[in-house]
Amino acid sequence: GLEQDRKSLELKKFRERFDNLDLNEEAKKRVDEEMQRYAMLDEQSPELQVVHQYLDCIASLPWKHYSRDRLGLTRAERILNQDHYGMQKVKNRILEFIGVSKLKKSTKGAILCFVGPPGVGKTSLGRSVARALGREFYRFSVGGLTDESELKGHRRTYIGAMPGRFIQALKSVKTGNPVILLDELDKMGQSYRGDPLSVLLEVLDPEQNREFMDHYLDIQYDLSNVLFIATANVLDTIPPALKDRLEIIPLSGYINEEKIQIGTKYLIPKVLDESGLKQEQFRL
Ligand SMILES: Nc1ncnc2c1ncn2[C@@H]1O[C@H](COP(=O)(O)OP(=O)(O)OP(=O)(O)O)[C@@H](O)[C@H]1O
Ligand SMILES: [Mg+2]
Incomplete structure (x- = not known):
């Protein structure tokens, strides 16, 4: 019935997400087990949400997806x-x-x-x-x-x-x-x-x-x-x-001269930028 459709739609969405991930063997096995459990569970069962949340956690992890280092x-x-x-x-x-x-x-x-x-x-x-x-x-x-x-x-x-x-x-x-x-x-x-x-x-x-x-x-x-x-x-x-x-x-503390440099060259420009103010709109 309607329930069955909803669950199979969820399972289909999960399957697509898992297919795009490079899961290890242990994770693949666990995913299969939990997907089966999900399919068996009654729509009214409080367990359903627990299993859903667990599958969602596995599907939200990057697994073997890495950013490329910039080492220049x-x-x-x-x-x-x-x-x-x-x-x-x-x-x-x-x-x-x-x-x-x-x-x-x-x-x-x-x-x-x-x-x-x-x-x-x-x-x-x-x-x-x-x-x-x-x-x-x-x-x-x-x-x-x-x-x-x-x-x-x-x-x-x-x-x-x-x-x-x-x-x-x-x-x-x-x-x-x-x-x-x-x-x-x-x-x-x-x-x-x-x-x-x-x-x-x-x-x-x-x-x-x-x-x-x-x-x-x-x-x-x-x-x-x-x-x-x-x-x-x-x-x-x-x-x-x-x-x-x-x-x-x-890291040691700064002497006053350094603090002035940090304030004027780094912190003030950052604050101005964050508040959308222009240099000429600001006076110290
Ligand atoms: N040498 C520096 N040049 C530019 N900005 C600096 C410099 N040192 C500190 N800052 C700025 O000062 C602010 C405070 O620094 P940060 O929060 O990193 O200090 P912290 O050492 O982590 O302090 P805490 O021990 O309190 O956590 C930040 O906005 C940081 O960017
Ligand atoms: Mg800190």
Whole structure:
């Protein structure tokens, strides 16, 4: 009847979406199982929506779809300079990183961590690295973490279950190799449910993150092409096991002359642009 038509239409739409994706074998098998379950379920069953949401999650992930890296140093340098004043040492280190990635044909390895006082540009540098590489960018604050399921998701049996941050990030950027900025790494506390630290260690480990397992997705997902960058205000609250994985890049505060340059050359033009004002409509 009508119900049957609606369900078969949904299944047809899912099938088309899955056909356009490069799913791994495990995912293909799971998709087939869940599509069959969907077909069998009664239209009134509350399970129907749960299965629909799960299939939709698998279909929304980029799987083996990657953006192409821009590894040209001249372009990268231009972009870094466009976004930030000064910071020559830091920019050189980033350019070195891009240069090495070009030689290795991979950005795997070092996890850069920008460390410095508030407002010196740590977060915005992360965004700038993504722009220089031509990658998508996703930021989230590790400082706001309350428990492990925020990173790894809830099992599907849990009511209102959702995937964790990493899977959500990939759904949102739609490429499998974004820059993911782990902001405020030093603010991750101890007293949380589960063990977010061990999840982070797993995710940042190139040997393990190829087989990342989110509790909701419940299928292995390859995170090894993600470029992780971290930021922190201080180093002493970062657990040693985590610190070992990081390549610390210190950012120092600015002297007044630099602050004036940053204000007039970068921040004011940006604000004017965002508010649609022209240079001559503004006076300091
Ligand atoms: N050298 C710079 N050139 C241009 N803009 C800068 C520079 N340094 C900082 N900014 C700008 O200052 C603002 C604050 O920077 P940002 O939020 O990245 O600081 P942060 O180091 O992440 O601070 P927090 O520790 O508080 O998170 C941003 O708009 C950033 O673009
Ligand atoms: Mg910041």
